[in-house]
Amino acid sequence: MALIVQKYGGTSVGDVDRIRNVANRVIKKYQAGNDLVVVLSAMAGVTDQLINLAHQVAESPDERELDVLLATGEQTTVSLLAMMFNSMGFPAVSFLGFQAELLTNEAHGRARIQEIHVDRIRKALDQKKIVTVAGFQGWTRSGNITTLGRGGSDTSAVALAAALKADSCEIYTDVDGVYTTDPTICSKARKLKKISYDEMLEMASLGAKVLQIRSVEFAKKFNVPIHVRSSFNEEEGTMVIREEKDMEKVLVSGIAYDKNQARITLTKVPDRPGIAAKIFTPMAQAGIEVDMIIQNTRAGGLTDLTFTVATPDYKKALDIQQNLADEIGAEGVYSDENIAKVSIIGVGMRSHAGVAAKMFSVLSKENINITMISTSEIKVSCVIEEKYTELAIRVLHDAFELDKA
Amino acid sequence: MALIVQKYGGTSVGDVDRIRNVANRVIKKYQAGNDLVVVLSAMAGVTDQLINLAHQVAESPDERELDVLLATGEQTTVSLLAMMFNSMGFPAVSFLGFQAELLTNEAHGRARIQEIHVDRIRKALDQKKIVTVAGFQGWTRSGNITTLGRGGSDTSAVALAAALKADSCEIYTDVDGVYTTDPTICSKARKLKKISYDEMLEMASLGAKVLQIRSVEFAKKFNVPIHVRSSFNEEEGTMVIREEKDMEKVLVSGIAYDKNQARITLTKVPDRPGIAAKIFTPMAQAGIEVDMIIQNTRAGGLTDLTFTVATPDYKKALDIQQNLADEIGAEGVYSDENIAKVSIIGVGMRSHAGVAAKMFSVLSKENINITMISTSEIKVSCVIEEKYTELAIRVLHDAFELDKA
Numbered sequence: 001m002a003l004i005v006q007k008y009g010g011t012s013v014g015d016v017d018r019i020r021n022v023a024n025r026v027i028k029k030y031q032a033g034n035d036l037v038v039v040l041s042a043m044a045g046v047t048d049q050l051i052n053l054a055h056q057v058a059e060s061p062d063e064r065e066l067d068v069l070l071a072t073g074e075q076t077t078v079s080l081l082a083m084m085f086n087s088m089g090f091p092a093v094s095f096l097g098f099q100a101e102l103l104t105n106e107a108h109g110r111a112r113i114q115e116i117h118v119d120r121i122r123k124a125l126d127q128k129k130i131v132t133v134a135g136f137q138g139w140t141r142s143g144n145i146t147t148l149g150r151g152g153s154d155t156s157a158v159a160l161a162a163a164l165k166a167d168s169c170e171i172y173t174d175v176d177g178v179y180t181t182d183p184t185i186c187s188k189a190r191k192l193k194k195i196s197y198d199e200m201l202e203m204a205s206l207g208a209k210v211l212q213i214r215s216v217e218f219a220k221k222f223n224v225p226i227h228v229r230s231s232f233n234e235e236e237g238t239m240v241i242r243e244e245k246d247m248e249k250v251l252v253s254g255i256a257y258d259k260n261q262a263r264i265t266l267t268k269v270p271d272r273p274g275i276a277a278k279i280f281t282p283m284a285q286a287g288i289e290v291d292m293i294i295q296n297t298r299a300g301g302l303t304d305l306t307f308t309v310a311t312p313d314y315k316k317a318l319d320i321q322q323n324l325a326d327e328i329g330a331e332g333v334y335s336d337e338n339i340a341k342v343s344i345i346g347v348g349m350r351s352h353a354g355v356a357a358k359m360f361s362v363l364s365k366e367n368i369n370i371t372m373i374s375t376s377e378i379k380v381s382c383v384i385e386e387k388y389t390e391l392a393i394r395v396l397h398d399a400f401e402l403d404k405a
Numbered sequence: 406m407a408l409i410v411q412k413y414g415g416t417s418v419g420d421v422d423r424i425r426n427v428a429n430r431v432i433k434k435y436q437a438g439n440d441l442v443v444v445l446s447a448m449a450g451v452t453d454q455l456i457n458l459a460h461q462v463a464e465s466p467d468e469r470e471l472d473v474l475l476a477t478g479e480q481t482t483v484s485l486l487a488m489m490f491n492s493m494g495f496p497a498v499s500f501l502g503f504q505a506e507l508l509t510n511e512a513h514g515r516a517r518i519q520e521i522h523v524d525r526i527r528k529a530l531d532q533k534k535i536v537t538v539a540g541f542q543g544w545t546r547s548g549n550i551t552t553l554g555r556g557g558s559d560t561s562a563v564a565l566a567a568a569l570k571a572d573s574c575e576i577y578t579d580v581d582g583v584y585t586t587d588p589t590i591c592s593k594a595r596k597l598k599k600i601s602y603d604e605m606l607e608m609a610s611l612g613a614k615v616l617q618i619r620s621v622e623f624a625k626k627f628n629v630p631i632h633v634r635s636s637f638n639e640e641e642g643t644m645v646i647r648e649e650k651d652m653e654k655v656l657v658s659g660i661a662y663d664k665n666q667a668r669i670t671l672t673k674v675p676d677r678p679g680i681a682a683k684i685f686t687p688m689a690q691a692g693i694e695v696d697m698i699i700q701n702t703r704a705g706g707l708t709d710l711t712f713t714v715a716t717p718d719y720k721k722a723l724d725i726q727q728n729l730a731d732e733i734g735a736e737g738v739y740s741d742e743n744i745a746k747v748s749i750i751g752v753g754m755r756s757h758a759g760v761a762a763k764m765f766s767v768l769s770k771e772n773i774n775i776t777m778i779s780t781s782e783i784k785v786s787c788v789i790e791e792k793y794t795e796l797a798i799r800v801l802h803d804a805f806e807l808d809k810a
Contacts, residue, residue, distance in 0.1 A: 058492030065499055079474040086470065087467070
């Protein structure tokens with residue numbers, strides 16, 4: 001007998017038939033004698049509909065009130081699922097964020113979980129009830145409803161699993177696990193049996209959207225093993241777990257990519273203290289997140305400075321820099337929207353030299369020009385021309401033999 | 406400067422434009438220096454949609470979970486209205502049942518308000534915020550969401566007005582007040598300037614659906630004057646207030662009717678103790694509400710017993726009685742679906758004799774046969790053939806000069 005936390009995403013509860021499918025899955029484990037806590041997202045599309053409704057009412061909707069509105073999405077699915085269990089003869093009870101006492105800070109729309117009081121859930125489990133919990137939502141000490149941001153239900157599930165000291169945390173989604181790379185680009189992509197938290201964090205932040213980043217951070221912090229799997233079949237998915245010794249034997253675990261990038265270069269910037277602050281402070285003030293930054297020193301006290309931003313921020317960032325160029329004495333501002341970032345990820349890199357060199361040589365053999373490079377302990381990222389993305393992924397996948405377990 | 410509680414029904418918040426209309430109305434009073442608490446229903450039709458959704462999931466949905474689901478309707482409208490205020494530059498905050506601390510008993514789907522802690526609302530008003538409150542919903546001491554039953558938002562508003570000691574309670578609806586009778590039947594129907602709680606209770610329970618009965622009971626108990634008016638124009642509506650001395654000068658204040666009635670008669674029932682219990686206990690067990698009951702004693706220890714039920718319960722009631730007839734030794738069971746109840750209501754009846762006699766004679770002059778009569782201190786009801794309903798209303802309206810103020 002185990003305590004299992006399961007989370008089902010929006011497509012898994014997209015209509016009444018799919019909710020029934022979820023119910024049947026849960027009941028199978030319940031009948032085997034387990035305690036079940038089921039965290040749900042809103043039905044697919046509902047959160048976007050609600051945001052749209054809010055924007056019909058207000059150009060920039062009040063954040064506290066938007067959270068009240070958005071919270072109805074999960075409120076609907078958890079009550080429906082609990083009704084279904086009860087009507088099938090299995091006692092069940094739903095808990096909203098405030099009832100599950102999932103306490104967060106006051107940051108509406110992107111709240112962080114601070115504490116969970118699980119007494120009420122435990123009591124329901126002791127009464128042999130199946131517990132459904134509204135994901136994505138929490139509440140503050142001052143009694144306001146908050147939401148955790150996109151994909152927040154993953155974090156709700158992991159946090160509940162940690163607080164309840166659950167035996168397992170299963171995240172059901174519409175993909176059947178974490179792959180070595182995007183299977184729609186590389187037919188040889190292979191589903192990973194396991195991946196470390198750190199690798200998963202790099203994979204997620206680099207555009208392989210399977211789990212919300214924060215849920216992985218949470219899982220790492222509290223050492224909650226996550227089983228990512230599909231709600232549409234019975235196959236085992238991928239275990240996201242603490243790093244194990246044998247993981248280091250593999251050089252590269254996966255390849256991520258991000259086409260949603262644009263590059264801006266300022267040339268011949270006077271190389272003096274404070275210049276970088278001058279360039280990046282207005283970006284931060286405008287809420288623009290800068291990803292990679294590279295500075296090349298030239299002769300004569302001049303330097304070239306290049307950075308990347310997400311495509312939606314591109315125009316705004318370019319405006320800022322063009323207005324700034326004169327003030328800081330830069331020669332010119334150049335930009336390119338047609339770029340992509342391709343990254344190889346693997347904890348094995350820590351103990352193996354030459355991984356980056358191999359990546360560069362593989363790309364160069366295909367005449368793919370690398371315009372920016374950034375590295376971390378377990379990752380090497382290269383910015384290339386966008387049109388080479390698929391090719392780069394395929395040749396790297398082959399070169400690092402990712403199709404082999 | 407006054408504290409005003411306003412309540413807007415489902416059609417008044419039916420879409421974004423109508424919510425804007427509500428916002429403008431509220432702001433006018435707010436700008437005049439008043440404190441505003443705005444109680445809302447769900448958008449018209451939404452509660453029915455949610456009930457329908459629940460029935461797709463479960464034949465008889467769990468009552469606790471159904472309340473969680475239904476509560477999303479008002480959660481949506483109060484957050485949208487608060488967003489709209491904020492975007493127009495007026496500080497506003499929404500409160501759900503649990504945040505407004507509207508405590509009820511545990512009777513899901515038909516919960517009764519027991520206590521309201523208004524500290525949080527008062528604090529928001531002190532901060533000059535417009536407060537929107539989700540009608541129809543409350544919560545229990547054990548932390549469960551409850552709903553108050555159809556029309557419950559009226560009760561929420563009146564209860565809040567009582568708890569806040571508000572200066573006025575305005576119920577905005579899609580009719581512009583309480584009329585002497587149904588204006589679609591009688592063109593001479595006149596809007597009443599005021600009506601007493603007791604008269605309103607009789608009007609409401611007899612089928613003139615303007616206010617939920619319980620809200621009027623609440624208003625009477627705590628002496629909250631209610632102003633019933635339209636959200637679609639600026640006209641004064643009807644004040645529902647404590648009985649005043651001059652109200653007694655009017656014999657009859659209004660005429661109500663109910664076509665949703667059916668009659669069942671058991672003939673030649675042995676007239677012995679316990680027989681009525683035998684007849685009505687199975688009705689109560691089946692959840693059937695019996696309205697009027699009349700018993701006529703015949704010679705030879707026999708009696709005829711007639712009662713009315715609401716049309717939707719008619720078939721079930723008839724089945725029960727037909728099965729029972731042999732057991733209790735009744736001669737036969739007769740029934741009639743084509744009946745209506747027409748009632749004259751007025752606190753003036755208390756101090757004037759002959760009102761009932763006048764009603765009977767007015768109906769008899771038109772050859773309208775009366776098959777059942779029931780009276781209270783401030784009401785006389787007659788059951789007649791359904792086809793005469795409109796005629797009866799018109800001749801009574803004329804006879805009691807209801808078109809004259």
